[in-house]
Amino acid sequence: MSDRLPPLTALRAFDAAARHMSFSKAAAELNVTPAALSFQIKSLEEHLEAPLFRRLxxxxxxTDAGRALAPGAADGFTALSAAWRAARRTVDQTTLTVTAGPAFTAKWLAPRLFTFAEQHPGIELRFSATLRLMDFTRDDVDVAIRFGFPREEEGLFSRKIxxxxxxxxxxxxxxxxYPTPADLARAPLLHQVDTAMFKPSFDWPAWFRAAGLPPRFASGTQFSQADHALDAAVAGGGVVLARISLAEGDLREGRLVMPYKIALTTQAQYRFVCPDGVENRPQVKAFLGFLEEQTQALSGYGQDMTFVDAAEVAD
Amino acid sequence: MSDRLPPLTALRAFDAAARHMSFSKAAAELNVTPAALSFQIKSLEEHLEAPLFRRLxxxxxxTDAGRALAPGAADGFTALSAAWRAARRTVDQTTLTVTAGPAFTAKWLAPRLFTFAEQHPGIELRFSATLRLMDFTRDDVDVAIRFGFPREEEGLFSRKIxxxxxxxxxxxxxxxxYPTPADLARAPLLHQVDTAMFKPSFDWPAWFRAAGLPPRFASGTQFSQADHALDAAVAGGGVVLARISLAEGDLREGRLVMPYKIALTTQAQYRFVCPDGVENRPQVKAFLGFLEEQTQALSGYGQDMTFVDAAEVAD
DNA sequence: GGCTCACATAAGGGATACTTAAGTGAAATG
DNA sequence: CATTTCACTTAAGTATCCCTTATGTGAGCC
Structure with a gap:
């Protein structure tokens, strides 16, 4: 009954057996015969000097011992296989998995996917749209695009987009x-809740203050995601205070217009984030270059705008 | 470059090499020759089709791939070895590791250790005194004694002590x-902060309300642990509102007395907790029996007390 | 320039882990 | 109630993997 780790193949056999609660199913998962698995379990039980399963x-x-071992063993192998997948992603130069929020994925990434595929036919882009912050070592994701204030973090490469x-x-x-800002007093306003936690805030009250108008609060429809608010605006459902990044496509196609010349700037920005070192992989370099190229188009939209920073009109 | 897990012995060799940043030290840790370890790493690199180490x-x-693999591999093997130790503890009938708070360890467990050792010479008791809540599957602990309100939890055996x-x-x-409760108005009071988060509270103000006296707040010394407050009281430093459980030893030896006959009862209690099934192990049964036997002595101390429940005098 | 250190490589032996084939006992089936 | 089926066990033989000893290589060190 040594304190050192038992044979790892036997441990893996146990893990599979405990998950399936069946030796034969575990054997099938591991591509071995049931006999082999039976031996592995037996060998593990001999190491422990106690049974792990009660054979009905x-x-x-x-058994109690099996119940003590099973969850930790499952955790361990889960961690190992996640680590191995992370290493494999490092080697793979043909795929790139990007995680971004739903709005950015829908309004920015997805419409440009075809262009990227044309420019880099050898790279397969995959998207994982979620607001959850990813753990690069645990989740199967290479790079992330996140909206927020600039923040340096240990071990992370980060760049403003x-x-x-x-x-x-x-x-x-x-x-x-509604030809003038003052006309907004009677316009239906569309609100987004997904940026509500940012301070200084860049919501409708902030823009009204920037425009020198009396703020209107708490009227109009609330949207949980920015892309839905934009879609509602395109459909004529109201006026949206939209991020230029997300709106660019609809502006270019003429589905949306910016009739007023007062804009709110904010330190919050879309940023590219990945673990240190990942930025040097060829498909990541290609993607970063593509991001830079595509975001240059945005600079044209602010030509005749008057910019007011959100911090200056903070409530 | 398969997506399945690589040979686990090779992974373990890599984990050791990454932790030591040296093949020969890793070989020493695993009790194999450096040549064997070199082969394991090489085999892993062939599975990955990329180098994991840069040989200076x-x-x-x-390498980048190695950096991607190392942390997760370390996590995985840590989890596996914790799980194995947990299983081994299940089998071991000669040791029992108990975690309890510092006060209970000092004032209750430690003074009775000798008695337990006499009654059960075959069992080696180990203590882990910490306020941190333990994870039975991860930390090397069999059973816990915790102070709090009764609470049933999935997968946990729990019993009031x-x-x-x-x-x-x-x-x-x-x-x-200070012969009468009213005299406490001019006595130095000792306070404990470690029970401050309990509601309904059982602190000095609550006791004064139970005694029908004007409460005194925020005077006297604060102690972060209950045993230190008791020690201060023994030394004549003041009056402590102490839990009967912790004070029993000092009361029995005459170092402390309870001159007033008004006591505060509370639903908060010392409880024995362990994962389901562990309560049937022989050394745990012995320990539980010992706890019951030893706590019976406490009932004598409340004979002529008038009890007021903390909930009745909640602020 | 020779020494040492850390890892690489080669070849052979030995332990592991797997396979096929046969066996056991209880539940399911008719 | 006999028969089949199912899930795991056991036995014997074999392939694979893993480790050993021995030797090789290149860079830093004295």
Whole structure:
């Protein structure tokens, strides 16, 4: 009964058996015969000097010792296989998995996917749209695009993608009804809750203050995601205070217009993030270059804007 | 470059090499020759189809792939070895590791250790005194004694040890100076912060309310641990509102007395906790029996007390 | 320039782990 | 109630992997 680790193949056999609660299913998972698995379990039990399974004739069940071992063993192998996948991603030069928020994925990444595929036919892009912050070593993700304030973190490569600013946007039809900022007093406003936690805030009250108008609060529809608010604005449902990054596609196609010349700038920005070293992999370099190239198009939209920083009009 | 796990012995060799940043030290740790370890690393690199180490002539350093693999591999093997130790503890009938708070360890467990050792010479008791809540599957602990409100939790066996109550205690000399509860108005009070988060609270204000006296707040010395407050009281430093469980030893030896007959009862109690199934192991049964036997002595101390529940005098 | 250190490589032996084949006992089936 | 089936065990033989000893290589060190 040594304190050192038992044979690892036997441990893995036990893990599979405990997960399936069946030796034969475990054997199938590991591509060995049931006999081999039976031997592995037996060898592990000899190392422990105690049974791990109680053999009932039609089934097996864990002993106390087995119940003590099973969860930790499962955790261990899960960690090992995640680590191995992370190492494999490092080697693989043909795929790149990007995680971004739902709005950025829908309004920015997805429409440009075709262009990237054309420029880099050898690279397969994969998206994982979630607001959850990813752990690069545990989740199967290479790089992330996150919206937030600049922040240096140990072991992470980070780069600004977009200088963000916001201004009221609406469908051309609505722009005729509300030609001046003051007309917004009677316009339906669309709100987003997904940026509500940022301070200084860049919401409708902040923009009204920047425009020198009385703020309007708590009226209009709330959207949990920015892309849905934009879609509602395109459909003529109201006026949205949108990030230029997300709106660029709809502006270019003429589905949205920016009738007023007052914009709110913010330190919050879309940033590219990946573990240190990953930025040197060829497909990541290609993706970074693509991001820079594509974001240059944004600079044209701010030509005749008057910019007011969100911090200056903080409540 | 398969997505399945590589040979586990090779992974373990890599883990050791990455931790030591040296093949020969890793070989020594695993009790194999450096040549064997070199082969294991090489085999792992062939599975990955990429180098994991950069061989400098006097040293090795991790490649990007190695840096991606190392932390997760370390986590995995840590989890596996913790799980194995947990299983081994299940089998071992000669040792029992108990975790408890510092006060209970000092004032209750440690003084009774000798008695337990006499009754059960075959069992080696180990203590781990910490306020941190333990994870039975990860930390090397069999059973825990925790102070708190009764709470059922999935997968945990739990049993009340002591019906707790509190009353002012002090050295016999001080008791002569402060013969009645009203005299406490001019006595130095000792406070404990470690029970401050319990609601309904059982602190000095609660006791004063139970005694029908005007409460005194925020005067006297604060102790972070209950055993230190008791020691201060023994030394004549003041009056402590102490848990009967912790004070029993000092009461029995006459170092502390309870001059007033008003006590505060609370639903908070010392509880024995262990993972389901562990309560059936022989040394755990022995320890549980010992706890029950030893706590019976406490019932004698409440004979002529008037009990007021903390909930009735909650602020 | 020779020594040492750390890792690489080669070849052979020995331990592990797997396979096939046969066996056991209880539950399911008719 | 006999038969089949199912899940695991056991036995014997074999392939594989892993480790050993011995030797080789290159860079730093005295």
């Amino acid at each position: 004739n039609r089934a097996v069940e864990l 977009i200088d963000e600013w916001l201004t009221p946007m609406m469908s051309p039809a609505l722009a005729e009804q | 002539n006097r040293a090795v350093e991790l 002591i019906d707790e109550w509190l009353t002012p205690m002090m050295s016999p000399a001080l008791a002569e100076q």
